[in-house]
Every structure is written in C-alpha cells, then in structure tokens.
Amino acid sequence: MTALPARNFPMHVSVEEARAMLAALLPMPGTETVGLEAALGRTLAAPLPALVSHPSATESALDGIACREADTLGATRERPVGLRVIGESRAGEPFAGTVAAGECVRIYTGAPIPPGTDAICPVEELTDAGDDVQLLRPASPGDVRPEGGDFRAGDPVMAAGLYLSAPRVALAAALGHRELPVRRRHRVALLSTGDEVLEPGEPLKAGQVYDSNRYGLAAMLRECGCDVLMLGHAPDSPAALHDAIERAGGADLLVTSGGVSMGKYDFMRDLLIEHGRVAFWKVRMRPGGPALLGGWQGLPVIGLPGNPVSSLVVFHVIVRPALTGLPVQALTLRAATPFRALPDKAAFWRGVIEGGQVRDYGRQGSGILRSLSDADALVIVPEGQPVAAGDDVQVVLL
Structure with missing residues (x-):
C-alpha cells in the first residue's frame, strides 16, 4: 500500500456526527407547487389548514334508519319496537323534513342525519313491515358522525416537513387543497x-461483480424523492474519476460507491484529499466504516464503501435522513438471540423479526447482499454494549 496523503480532517466520527455534517452541507431546497397527482413522495413545505370541515354535516356511519334514540329504548328481538318510515336520506340528497316521535327515515352511509333524529339502527337489526320497520335493538347515537368530527375548517391539520405518503395525499385532498406547496427535489x-464492476448481463470473469450498488442506490435516492443524475461507472483511474465528477455540475450532492477505503487503488479518497475538500473520513460503524464526506468545487460529495451491504447501510442510516430531513425511525423489540458488540463502533446487524422479537440473521458479512433482502431490520448495538437474548434492542426497519 502506498502512503496516504497528509490529512487534517476528522476521522472515525460517530454516526450522529456524520449525519449532521452531511445535512449541514446540503443546500436548503426551494419551494414549488404541485398538483395532488404529483405530490406522492414529496415533502410538504408549508402548513396545510383545513379549508372545509369533515364530515361536512352530521352523518350516518352505516346503512339503516335514523330516528330518536328515546323511541327505541327497550327494543329486543323478542319485543321489537316499530317506527313509521317517512322518507330517506342519502349522500348528496338529504331528507328535507323533520322527523317526529315514532317516525324514522331510511339512511345510508355518509348521508346527513335529518333534523329531529339523534341515533342510527343498522339494517341488520331491522325487519320491514310495509311502511313500518321493526327494531330488534335500540338505535345508537354512537353510529352518528358529528360534523367536523375529523377536522373543522381552519384547523391546522398538516405541518410543514411532512413526508407525503399516499394517506397524507388523500388527507390533503380531503382538506380541500388541489395543489400543495412542496420542497423542490434534491438533484443527486x-x-x-x-x-472489477460490470454492467449486469455482461459476461463475468473471476473476481468481477455486477454493479448492484448503482442500481440499489438509485432506487433508494428515488425513494427519498430525489431527482437522480446517473453518471454511470468509472474505472479505478484518477483521470476517469475527475472527468466523471465534472459531469455532476448542477447537482446538490454527488454520491459515489467504492474507492474510499485504505487500498492502493482507492483513488476517490485521494482525489478529494489532494484536490477537493474532506469533512470527515471513516465512521465508527459496521458495516460501512470507510465512508467519506467532502466537497469538489462547491459540490458536496459523500463517498460510500464499495461493499454492497456497507454502501446501502450507510445510505439508510446517514444519507437518507440528511436528504429527507426525517429522523431515523427506530423501534424497540425484544432480542430473541444475542447480538455482539464492537469495542469502538456501533454495529448495525441484520435481523429477522418474528413474533414481535428480532433474531440475528446470522450471515453478517458486508459482501452478502442477499442478507439485506432477506432481513427485516438493522439491529443497533451501541459501542461496547452487547445485547443478550431477552434484552430490549433498537431496530431500524428495512
């Protein structure tokens, strides 16, 4: 191995420090407006108040009749209570009159409750007798949805910074918004x-591998809502790497895989140390320790390890939170098996969740890509703190 270039930057930073340093280098995204159809996966840039109330009227939660609860008390299958049907109420066409004592109207899910009524009896608890119905049990006020029971016009329902999942897009539509203010996508x-890296489908020689990192990382970037500029693949050559980086102009971030460890041919590391800027090199974590953060002519660069598991795990626990602005979502589970600790690194072991517990996947090598596909979670084992079977442990879902 050749001597490494002189360095005056932090080494062996913590996962939390690495995440914060990357987030600090990313430009603050601007704001744009998109229609509901294009909102999935975006991040809300401003609060969304309710423009209407939901429900917009006091309505029925099910099909049946609307009536006065007091008229139905004591109704049983053995001694049903009869009411006279005077009309119906359905969504979009409510009953126009007022219901008096001893009367009811047929009502359907989502239909407004007529004046004079305060309870619902479901159709399953009714028998028809011409213009009358027989109730086999008392009507229930609990099946009435009050106006504004979900939210009222003017309520601050959705906060800025929310990731727009499918249910949240539906909620934004229910609030009355046709267009949404969102953060501009990071261009990565x-x-x-x-x-040794080849395009999938090409013939492999001994020691060569297919480029799983590029396609896996591209998919993860798109999951984060980023626009991805694919620079392809560069061989282990300083000149080729230089040319590739130059093609990243206009990006908010450059993500690379490979070339950042301790080897003679880790030229991405040397290029940034000698001609760019380095914010840190190496993170106290496994897998993924050799990660490097720096810059090239104002462009932030995060160099991920070449081992596929290391590359994807670093992205999952460091890069994704920085890009989305969302914290890592960790759950507490019971450990079904022991998980070993490392004396000077946080470990992110692959685990399988079964019956509310998590067990060791077993094969933890950083080159075993199948493990990330088979595992359910990354089990976080802090530095020097082994986990015994039966202990509570923090996990990050994959």
Whole structure:
C-alpha cells in the first residue's frame, strides 16, 4: 500500500456526527407547487389548514334508519319496537323534513342525519313491515358522525416537513387543497467506481461483480424523492474519476460507491484529499466504516464503501435522513438471540423479526447482499454494549 496523503480532517466520527455534517452541507431546497397527482413522495413545505370541515354535516356511519334514540329504548328481538318510515336520506340528497316521535327515515352511509333524529339502527337489526320497520335493538347515537368530527375548517391539520405518503395525499385532498406547496427535489448525481464492476448481463470473469450498488442506490435516492443524475461507472483511474465528477455540475450532492477505503487503488479518497475538500473520513460503524464526506468545487460529495451491504447501510442510516430531513425511525423489540458488540463502533446487524422479537440473521458479512433482502431490520448495538437474548434492542426497519 502506498502512503496516504497528509490529512487534517476528522476521522472515525460517530454516526450522529456524520449525519449532521452531511445535512449541514446540503443546500436548503426551494419551494414549488404541485398538483395532488404529483405530490406522492414529496415533502410538504408549508402548513396545510383545513379549508372545509369533515364530515361536512352530521352523518350516518352505516346503512339503516335514523330516528330518536328515546323511541327505541327497550327494543329486543323478542319485543321489537316499530317506527313509521317517512322518507330517506342519502349522500348528496338529504331528507328535507323533520322527523317526529315514532317516525324514522331510511339512511345510508355518509348521508346527513335529518333534523329531529339523534341515533342510527343498522339494517341488520331491522325487519320491514310495509311502511313500518321493526327494531330488534335500540338505535345508537354512537353510529352518528358529528360534523367536523375529523377536522373543522381552519384547523391546522398538516405541518410543514411532512413526508407525503399516499394517506397524507388523500388527507390533503380531503382538506380541500388541489395543489400543495412542496420542497423542490434534491438533484443527486450518482457514480459507481471500480475496475472489477460490470454492467449486469455482461459476461463475468473471476473476481468481477455486477454493479448492484448503482442500481440499489438509485432506487433508494428515488425513494427519498430525489431527482437522480446517473453518471454511470468509472474505472479505478484518477483521470476517469475527475472527468466523471465534472459531469455532476448542477447537482446538490454527488454520491459515489467504492474507492474510499485504505487500498492502493482507492483513488476517490485521494482525489478529494489532494484536490477537493474532506469533512470527515471513516465512521465508527459496521458495516460501512470507510465512508467519506467532502466537497469538489462547491459540490458536496459523500463517498460510500464499495461493499454492497456497507454502501446501502450507510445510505439508510446517514444519507437518507440528511436528504429527507426525517429522523431515523427506530423501534424497540425484544432480542430473541444475542447480538455482539464492537469495542469502538456501533454495529448495525441484520435481523429477522418474528413474533414481535428480532433474531440475528446470522450471515453478517458486508459482501452478502442477499442478507439485506432477506432481513427485516438493522439491529443497533451501541459501542461496547452487547445485547443478550431477552434484552430490549433498537431496530431500524428495512
């Protein structure tokens, strides 16, 4: 191995420090307005108040009759109570009159409750007798949905910074918004490196691998709502890497895989140390320790390890939170098996969740990509703190 270039930057930072340093280098995204059809996966840039109330009227939660609860008390299958039907209320066409004692109207889910009524009896608890119905049990006020029971006009329902999942897009529509203010997507350039890396489908020689990192990372970037600039693949050559980085102009971030460890041919590391800027090199974590953060002519660069598991795990626990602005979502589960600790690194072991517990996946090598597909979670084992079977442990869902 050749001597490494001189360095005056932090080494062996914590996962939390790495995440914060990357977030600090990313430009603050601007704001744009998109229609509901394009909102999935975006981040809300401003609060959304309710423009209407939901429900917009006091309505029925099910099909049946609307009536006065007091008229139905004591109704049983053995001694039903009869009421006279005077009309119906359905969604979009409510009953126009007022219901008096001893009367009811047929009502359907989502239909407004007529004046004079305060309870619902479901159709399953009714028998018809011409213009009358027989109630086999008392009507229930609990099946009445009050106006504004979900939210009222003017309520501050959705906060800025929310990730717009499918249910949240539906909620924004229910609030009355046709267009939504969202953060502009980060534009991220992606480059894979290494002489041994080939495009999937090409014939492999001994020691070569297919470029799983590029396609896995591109998918994860798109899951984060980023626009991805695919720079392809560069061989282990300083000149080729330089040319590839130059094609990333206009990006908010460059993500690379490979070339950042301790080897003679880790030229991405040397290029940033000698001609760019380095914010840190190496993170106290496994897998993924050799990660590097720096910059190239104002462009932030996060260099991920070449091992596929290391690359994807670093993205999951460091890059994704920085790009989305959302914290890592960790759950507490009971450990079904022991998980070993490392003396000077946080470990992110792959685990399988079964019956509310998590067990060791078993094969934890950083080159075993199948483990990330088979596992359900990354089990967080802090530095020097082994986990015994039966202990509570923090996990990050995959």
